Amino acid sequence: MSKSFEIKGYINNVLKEIGLEGADAFDKALLLNALGKLEAAEHSDEYKGIIAGELEKLIHDNTISMGENDLVNFMYGNACYSVGKNETAVNIAKQTETQPRNEAGYFTDNSGIKCLCTAFKALSFYMNYETKDGGKEHYNDIIAQYNALYNDCFEDVSKAAREGDSKAVKALAFFAAGAVDTLEVMDQALYEIFARIRDIFKQTISVLNETVDSADSEAIKLIYAYAVLKGCRMKLIQTEKYASKAEEIFEKATDKHVADKSGVAVSAAYITAYSEYIRNRDYQDYGRSNGGVLWS
Numbered sequence: 627m628s629k630s631f632e633i634k635g636y637i638n639n640v641l642k643e644i645g646l647e648g649a650d651a652f653d654k655a656l657l658l659n660a661l662g663k664l665e666a667a668e669h670s671d672e673y674k675g676i677i678a679g680e681l682e683k684l685i686h687d688n689t690i691s692m693g694e695n696d697l698v699n700f701m702y703g704n705a706c707y708s709v710g711k712n713e714t715a716v717n718i719a720k721q722t723e724t725q726p727r728n729e730a731g732y733f734t735d736n737s738g739i740k741c742l743c744t745a746f747k748a749l750s751f752y753m754n755y756e757t758k759d760g761g762k763e764h765y766n767d768i769i770a771q772y773n774a775l776y777n778d779c780f781e782d783v784s785k786a787a788r789e790g791d792s793k794a795v796k797a798l799a800f801f802a803a804g805a806v807d808t809l810e811v812m813d814q815a816l817y818e819i820f821a822r823i824r825d826i827f828k829q830t831i832s833v834l835n836e837t838v839d840s841a842d843s844e845a846i847k848l849i850y851a852y853a854v855l856k857g858c859r860m861k862l863i864q865t866e867k868y869a870s871k872a873e874e875i876f877e878k879a880t881d882k883h884v885a886d887k888s889g890v891a892v893s894a895a896y897i898t899a900y901s902e903y904i905r906n907r908d909y910q911d912y913g914r915s916n917g918g919v920l921w922s
Contacts, residue, residue, distance in 0.1 A: 633880060633900060634759060636733055637664075637897055637900075640657075640893040640897070641673075641676060642758060645899045646806045648888040651689065651696065651698045652698050652747075652823070653889075653890040653894060654680070654684070654689075654890070655698050655701035655918075656701070656890075656895070656898070657707075657890065657893065657894035657897070658677050658680055658681065658701075658702070658705040658891055658893075658896040659701060659704055659705050659708070660678050660709025660894045660895075660897035660898040660901065661673040661708075661779070662704070662705055662707075662898065663897075663898060663901035663902075664897055664900065664901045665677075665708060665906055666708070666901070667901045667902070667904055667922055668904070671733045672767045674708075676740070677705055677708060677709045678711065681702065681705060681706060681709070681711060681714070684702065689823040690702045691862065694904045695721065695724060695725055695726055695735070695736055696735060696736070697725075697733060697734075697735045697747040697748045698747060698874065699718055699721055700718065700721070700747060700748040700751035700752065700790060701746075701747055701748075701751065702718065703751040703754070703755065704713045704721060704750065704751045704754055704807075705716065707754055707758065707901065708762060709737065710869065712758070712759065715751075715754075715758075715759070715775070716759050718751075718755075719751075719752075719755040719759070719760065722752055722755075722764070722882050724779065725748070725850060726738065730742060730774040730775075730899070731770060731771065732744055732771040732774045732775050732778070733748045733749075733771065733772045738781055740778060741779070741797055742780065742783055742797040742798060742800065742801035742804075743797055743800035743801065743804070744775060745769075745772065745775060745794075745800070745802075745803075745804025745805055746801065746803050746804030746807070747804070747849050749768055749771060749798075749804055749808055750804050750807035750808045752764070752767075752768055752771075753765075753768050753808045753811050753812050754811040756768065757811050757812055757813055758811075762816070763813070763814070763815060765819055766819075767817055768808070768819075769819045769822060769823065770793050772805070772808075772822070772823055773822070775801075775827055778784050779797075780801075780826075780829070780830075783797050784798065784833045785796060787833060787834075787840070788833070788836065788837055788839040789890065790837075790840045791840075791842050792840060792842040792843070792846075794837075795837050795840055795846060796840060796841065796843065796846045797875075798833055798834050798837070799831055799834060799838070799841070799846045799847075799850045799853065800819060800835060800849060800851045801826075801830050802827060802830040802849075802850065802853040802854075802857075803849050803853040803856075805823050805826055805830065805853075806827055806856045806857050806860070806862065806882060807826040807856075808823055808855050809823055809824060809827065809860065809862065810856070810860065822867060822884045824862050827853075827863075828862065828863055829859075831853065831857060832849050832861055833867065835854075835868065835871065838875075843891075843892075844879060844892050844895070845891045845892045845894075845895035845896075846894070846895075847875045847879075848875065848876065848879055848895035848896055848898065848899040849895050849898065849899070850872070850875070851872035851873070851875040851876045851899045851902075851903075852861035852872075852895070852898045852899040852901070852911065854868045854869065854871070854872035855869065855872050855873070855876075855899070855902035855903060855905070855907065856902045858872075858907045859902065859905050859906070859907045867905055867908065869881050869889075872899075874905065875899075876899050878901070879896055
């Protein structure tokens with residue numbers, strides 16, 4: 627039996643046996659987005675019905691409430707785009723007008739907690755919406771938020787990560803994943819913005835490369851692997867320098883997960899990493915048909 631067949635069996639078991647019951651909003655959104663990324667990687671429609679059906683349930687149950695100002699709503703917006711529910715994504719994007727911000731100017735949730743993970747939860751969708759439906763009118767706001775997040779948090783979080791703080795490593799992993807997802811969906815013709823987010827991504831990966839082994843969660847290591855493999859595919863970082871560590875993390879997880887049942891968070895992170903592991907990194911496999919904007 628081929629390894630890819632085993633992995634597909636694992637993914638189908640995740641959906642059948644684990645599902646989304648009892649998972650929190652973030653884990654649900656992470657899993658739906660993981661399936662969307664897998665669809666894009668495989669150029670298939672195998673999981674679109676599952677994604678669309680779960681989104682309909684969440685909308686019907688008012689779990690996605692555009693008035694709640696929850697950053698996770700933006701993650702559901704990305705899932706909507708992955709299955710062509712653009713009208714719902716546009717409605718979710720209206721939340722950017724009311725989302726709380728801190729004194730530095732970047733989005734926070736209702737608790738006001740400062741976290742680099744805002745890039746993953748909110749800014750990649752904000753860029754996705756602006757590129758697809760927003761007329762790119764708020765690109766400057768997006769890069770201003772990246773700069774504010776970086777200036778406000780990056781140095782302190784990086785220091786904590788180097789001292790073995792697993793929560794700091796988690797924040798950096800989601801910051802890197804958010805940055806690379808943002809780069810994928812933006813118009814690279816706006817080069818200064820692209821170059822700045824790319825620089826932030828590269829710095830984050832550099833710190834993570836030193837610190838990810840101290841993460842106490844397999845899900846975080848897999849999110850790091852995803853960010854690295856995607857960065858290598860997009861030629862943002864050197865494949866020769868970074869890919870082997872990311873591939874090793876994924877392959878170790880594969881040996882475990884094809885036989886074991888995991889929770890939603892780890893399963894979603896695993897599928898997310900798998901969506902990049904199967905992509906071609908030998909050349910710039912990037913463009914309109916592969917998730918990108920400018921190149922084809």
